[in-house]
Amino acid sequence: MTLAYFIINGLQAGSIYALVALGYSMVYGIVKLINFAHGDIIMVGAYCTWYLMSRHSVPAWLAVICSVVFCALFGMTIERVAYRPLRKTGRLSLLVTAIGVSFLLQNVVQLMFSADPRMFGNFFTGAVIIGDRRFSTATVATIAVSLVIMAALTLLVKRTKIGKAMRAVSEDFDAAQLMGINVNRTISFTFALGSGLAAVGAVFYCCSYSQIQPTMGGMLGLKAFVAAVLGGIGSLPGAMAGGIFIGIAESFTKGFISSKLTDAVVFGILIVVLLIKPSGIFGMRAGEKV
Amino acid sequence: MSGLNAKTPFRYALNAASVAGLYLLLMALIRYRVLNRYQALMLIPIGFNIILAVSLNLSAGFLGQLPLGHAGFMSVGGYAAALLTMNLNMPANVELPIALVFGGFVAAGFGVLIGLPALRLKGDYLAIITLGFGEIIRVIILNLDFTGGAYGLKGIGRKTTVTWVYIFVVITLWTINALIRSRHGRAILSIREDEIAAEASGIPTTYYKVLAFSISAGFAGVAGGLYAHYLSILDPSAFGFMRSCEILVIVVLGGLGSIFGSVVSAAALTVLPEMLRGFAEYRMVIYSLLLIGVMIFKPSGLCGKYEFSLGNTLGGIQAGIRRRILKRGGGVNGSGS
Numbered sequence: 001m002t003l004a005y006f007i008i009n010g011l012q013a014g015s016i017y018a019l020v021a022l023g024y025s026m027v028y029g030i031v032k033l034i035n036f037a038h039g040d041i042i043m044v045g046a047y048c049t050w051y052l053m054s055r056h057s058v059p060a061w062l063a064v065i066c067s068v069v070f071c072a073l074f075g076m077t078i079e080r081v082a083y084r085p086l087r088k089t090g091r092l093s094l095l096v097t098a099i100g101v102s103f104l105l106q107n108v109v110q111l112m113f114s115a116d117p118r119m120f121g122n123f124f125t126g127a128v129i130i131g132d133r134r135f136s137t138a139t140v141a142t143i144a145v146s147l148v149i150m151a152a153l154t155l156l157v158k159r160t161k162i163g164k165a166m167r168a169v170s171e172d173f174d175a176a177q178l179m180g181i182n183v184n185r186t187i188s189f190t191f192a193l194g195s196g197l198a199a200v201g202a203v204f205y206c207c208s209y210s211q212i213q214p215t216m217g218g219m220l221g222l223k224a225f226v227a228a229v230l231g232g233i234g235s236l237p238g239a240m241a242g243g244i245f246i247g248i249a250e251s252f253t254k255g256f257i258s259s260k261l262t263d264a265v266v267f268g269i270l271i272v273v274l275l276i277k278p279s280g281i282f283g284m285r286a287g288e289k290v
Numbered sequence: 291m292s293g294l295n296a297k298t299p300f301r302y303a304l305n306a307a308s309v310a311g312l313y314l315l316l317m318a319l320i321r322y323r324v325l326n327r328y329q330a331l332m333l334i335p336i337g338f339n340i341i342l343a344v345s346l347n348l349s350a351g352f353l354g355q356l357p358l359g360h361a362g363f364m365s366v367g368g369y370a371a372a373l374l375t376m377n378l379n380m381p382a383n384v385e386l387p388i389a390l391v392f393g394g395f396v397a398a399g400f401g402v403l404i405g406l407p408a409l410r411l412k413g414d415y416l417a418i419i420t421l422g423f424g425e426i427i428r429v430i431i432l433n434l435d436f437t438g439g440a441y442g443l444k445g446i447g448r449k450t451t452v453t454w455v456y457i458f459v460v461i462t463l464w465t466i467n468a469l470i471r472s473r474h475g476r477a478i479l480s481i482r483e484d485e486i487a488a489e490a491s492g493i494p495t496t497y498y499k500v501l502a503f504s505i506s507a508g509f510a511g512v513a514g515g516l517y518a519h520y521l522s523i524l525d526p527s528a529f530g531f532m533r534s535c536e537i538l539v540i541v542v543l544g545g546l547g548s549i550f551g552s553v554v555s556a557a558a559l560t561v562l563p564e565m566l567r568g569f570a571e572y573r574m575v576i577y578s579l580l581l582i583g584v585m586i587f588k589p590s591g592l593c594g595k596y597e598f599s600l601g602n603t604l605g606g607i608q609a610g611i612r613r614r615i616l617k618r619g620g621g622v623n624g625s626g627s
Binding site: 028085090092099111222225233261263 | 356407411414415417418419425426430432433530531535539543546571572575577578585586589590591
């Protein structure tokens with residue numbers, strides 16, 4: 001009984017991590033940037049949904065669609081304004097710019113909606129009965145929708161033209177450009193996709209934790225990032241597996257060890273994996289040119 | 291540049307005199323109320339931010355690695371120093387330096403422990419693993435008893451004075467500057483430029499990487515000790531990932547590999563949020579916009595790799611004056627020299 005419960009809980013949290021981790025992984029795969037502002041996109045998505053639902057009483061489904069579209073456009077804008085001018089100038093200045101964008105988003109949202117936590121009403125009501133157990137609709141919906149999205153994303157990257165362009169750009173930026181791929185458009189698309197996924201993750205996160213605040217993106221983003229690294233950053237199946245692994249590890253730590261130590265366990269797993277296989281579980285080992 | 295370059299003893303005297311002069315100037319400013327009480331207190335955070343930034347610059351700018359867990363070492367040093375002063379019963383001005391040095395050594399020890407496994411990785415992976423270690427340190431402190439756990443460590447006592455901060459800033463700047471200019475410093479720089487070539491030239495790269503990393507961690511620990519005795523309370527949540535980011539921001543903004551840049555940028559970024567207080571809630575927004583703006587328009591940081599040297603500056607002025615005198619004296623002598 002308890003074991004199944006912890007696994008389901010872990011899957012729920014893990015699906016959210018996986019959705020966010022996909023954004024980190026795709027962006028890293030293409031521009032080699034650890035996009036620290038990604039965690040704050042989650043927060044923007046959460047506030048956007050909350051704002052539309054509570055202030056303008058927009059129906060939930062419409063609010064979610066609006067916030068996904070808004071985040072996608074927002075992610076593209078950030079890339080265009082803050083990251084593109086720096087693409088040629090060294091990774092560290094890009095990293096610091098990402099930290100700057102993260103500060104900016106947190107503070108602007110704090111300015112607009114104050115630092116107080118806001119209540120986010122769970123719009124998944126009722127429960128689903130599978131076999132002889134009851135699970136809340138939010139849990140089942142999170143896992144199901146995430147699986148559908150991940151399948152769709154895999155198809156997108158494997159089967160469509162833009163997906164092929166994404167793979168080509170992450171393989172070799174310059175060669176892709178020489179082959180006539182519009183690199184700028186591909187990167188914009190990647191940011192839009194990643195930010196849209198973050199917004200979906202944000203909605204599910206809010207439905208299970210029912211509270212939002214301007215700094216919520218920090219720890220959530222960091223753990224999703226750990227998940228991306230664990231699976232092998234740049235690899236999509238890796239991000240999904242890493243997310244679910246982190247979710248289940250967290251849920252087991254909470255259940256069997258101590259809820260205070262979850263963060264330590266997550267980062268401990270990260271360190272062990274990095275030391276044994278630095279490119280992550282699914283990552284490809286890049287050869288070193290001498 | 292000029293004749294001053296050869297006169298090393300003269301340069302030492304010049305630097306010592308300017309260090310003492312600057313100290314007397316600061317003291318006079320405080321004494322005669324040019325700086326009010328509040329502004330005088332601001333000198334302390336400026337000081338420990340300088341130490342943090344310069345020490346991170348050693349591993350980020352000179353060694354060329356990117357650690358994201360500097361706040362972890364700061365917290366280790368801070369807790370070690372604070373626990374020592376709380377258990378020693380000596381006059382404040384005796385126990386503070388002892389505690390700071392102790393905190394520095396404990397943090398440097400952690401630097402060796404973490405550096406040995408972590409420095410096998412490179413680039414972004416090193417950044418991630420140090421981030422992981424930094425978070426683990428924070429969670430462990432949160433769950434230990436003798437550190438006060440989530441309530442924080444209280445009643446450390448305000449022992450940090452402007453004088454002590456000034457002394458330790460000077461020690462930090464002198465040590466790191468001397469290290470960079472030594473044989474060991476050249477080994478560290480060669481690892482930054484090309485690790486494989488350095489290894490092929492017989493430089494023990496692992497040894498120098500761990501050395502630079504742990505010295506960097508040690509000074510972060512000293513800064514942590516100053517921080518602890520400035521606030522008189524330590525709270526683990528103050529040493530999260532955000533703090534590491536803030537230190538990295540100072541270093542990159544000042545210019546990677548420029549000690550002078552780190553000093554200027556640490557002072558500027560400490561004072562800036564206070565100066566923007568007039569804009570009330572907009573200040574952090576302005577701060578982050580400035581940060582993004584500087585990075586977009588000057589990605590190498592405010593000072594690039596520029597280093598300030600009193601001797602060179604004076605030498606440059608002297609050479610300029612000499613050139614002008616020669617020019618005025620007519621072409622007879624001027625063309626000959």
